[in-house]
Amino acid sequence: EIFLTQSPATLSVSPGESATLSCRASQSISANLAWYQQKPGQAPRLLIYGASARATGIPARFSGSVSGTEFTLTISSLQSEDFAIYYCQQYDKWPIFTFGPGTKVDIK
Amino acid sequence: EVQLVQSGAEVQKPGESLKISCKASGYSFSGFWLGWVRQMPGKGLEWMGIIYPGDSGTRYSPSFQGQVTISADKSINTAYLQWSRLKASDTAMYFCVRHSSSGWCDSWGQGTLVTVSS
Numbered sequence: 182e183i184f185l186t187q188s189p190a191t192l193s194v195s196p197g198e199s200a201t202l203s204c205r206a207s208q209s210i211s212a213n214l215a216w217y218q219q220k221p222g223q224a225p226r227l228l229i230y231g232a233s234a235r236a237t238g239i240p241a242r243f244s245g246s247v248s249g250t251e252f253t254l255t256i257s258s259l260q261s262e263d264f265a266i267y268y269c270q271q272y273d274k275w276p277i278f279t280f281g282p283g284t285k286v287d288i289k
Numbered sequence: 290e291v292q293l294v295q296s297g298a299e300v301q302k303p304g305e306s307l308k309i310s311c312k313a314s315g316y317s318f319s320g321f322w323l324g325w326v327r328q329m330p331g332k333g334l335e336w337m338g339i340i341y342p343g344d345s346g347t348r349y350s351p352s353f354q355g356q357v358t359i360s361a362d363k364s365i366n367t368a369y370l371q372w373s374r375l376k377a378s379d380t381a382m383y384f385c386v387r388h389s390s391s392g393w394c395d396s397w398g399q400g401t402l403v404t405v406s407s
Contacts, residue, residue, distance in 0.1 A: 182351070213391070213392065215393035215394070217334075217394070219334075224384055224397040224398065224399055224400055225334065225384070225394075225397055226397065227393060227394060227395055230389070230391070230393040230395075231391075231393075236395070266333075268333065268334050270334075270336070270393065270394070272388075272391065272392025272393055273392075275392050276322065276339055276348040276392075277336075277348065277350060277351075278324070278336045278388075278392060279336060279350075280326075280333060280334040280335065280336055281333075282333050283333045283334070
């Protein structure tokens with residue numbers, strides 16, 4: 182079974198600053214990782230798939246990258262609507278998928 | 290436009306059975322895997338399992354195997370998640386999700402809150 186760890190658990194950022202979120206896989210998953218954003222009381226929404234491809238309608242300030250088993254979500258110039266919880270998900274071991282525990286991005 | 294519309298909130302007692310639904314529209318229901326995701330109060334997302342409505346093939350996370358049953362009725366474009374005997378620990382929000390052909394969740398239902406309490 183593949184495990185995902187996300188760090189930090191909470192990230193405090195001022196509006197306009199950048200945020201860097203990490204997701205590490207317990208084994209190689211190629212680029213088979215997605216990122217989701219969840220705001221309170223809402224369903225999650227897809228941000229990034231294939232480690233770095235933005236989903237339809239996602240602003241360019243969201244970007245993803247990968248180095249080995251370390252995945253990064255970068256949010257440049259945080260807007261008020263970006264304060265949320267972010268989850269990564271691996272889909273390499275089809276059809277069994279796993280989510281990471283999440284990173285909460287809150288206002289500093 | 291892809292839409293997943295889930296059934297309404299449920300309040301049930303421990304030991305009771307329950308079946309919640311997810312009605313899909315805007316795409317070929319039989320051609321995409323549909324999954325279920327649990328979110329316990331104040332906690333993260335847990336992937337439970339999926340079904341391919343075209344042939345009703347199912348796969349479950351080891352954590353949920355034997356605890357729930359996923360099914361689908363392609364004649365009405367609806368997927369289901371059911372429990373035979375609810376426990377208090379089943380209290381959670383449940384989301385249905387459409388999986389892309391590669392595996393990421395490209396559409397989400399609005400969620401169904403299940404509360405199990407005596």
